Amino acid sequence: MSTMKQEPDSKKTYSDLLEYPDGQRWELFDGVPKLQASPGWQHQFTSGQLHFSLMAYLKGKTCQVFAAPFDVMLAKGDESDFALNTVVQPDLVIVCDPSRLRRTGYRGVPRLVVEIISPGSAKQDMLIKYQIYQRAGVSSYWIVQPEERNILQHHLTETGIYELINVATESDVLTEPEFPDLEIPIAGLFPLLPPETD
Secondary structure (H helix, E strand, C coil): CCCEEECCCCCCCHHHHCCCCCCCCEEEECCEEEEECCCCHHHHHHHHHHHHHHHHHHCCCCCEEEECCCEEECCCCCCCHHHCCCEECCCEEEECCHHHECCCEEECCCCEEEEECCCCCHHHHHHHHHHHHHHHCCCEEEEEECCCCEEEEEEECCCCCEEEEEEEECCCEEEECCEEEEEEECCCCCCCCCCCCC
16 A cells, blocks of 8 residues: 555544545544545556456356455445445455445455555555454455565464465465465566666
């Protein structure tokens, strides 16, 4: 996910988020609004490649994959949609209950969340969002690192804690416990490296 800026304001809810100007991408971390900066082309390339692979895999299945901007509303109880104070926009997300789709996204816990690290976003993706997804009970969380050209796969254990189950590199074929027949070759997900010059 791209670098974010925090709005210097009081805690907000999803209803406040809907009033923000069109064309801006905001998230709420426990009521704290964060404005996302535009992602770079490397991020967009990897997101597009992975999105295409997941769409092809899910064709004809109940689950669906969505790319940002797509609101994922994570409830802590039975509060209304508009009262929610944690709303995230993962780079990619797989959801499997169509009844939970909303006008701008999905209310509920996704089966899989993917965040693609951009310069300056490592803390958000590897600490803050990691904790948010773990707390919400997201079964699988992938952190894609374009600079390292790998994918960190985290899976929720029975105790509700993420375990790093795999570091997939370009020589690997990516598999996923939540979707046992999924296979994605890592080679090709990342942009070609520029030729070395003297």
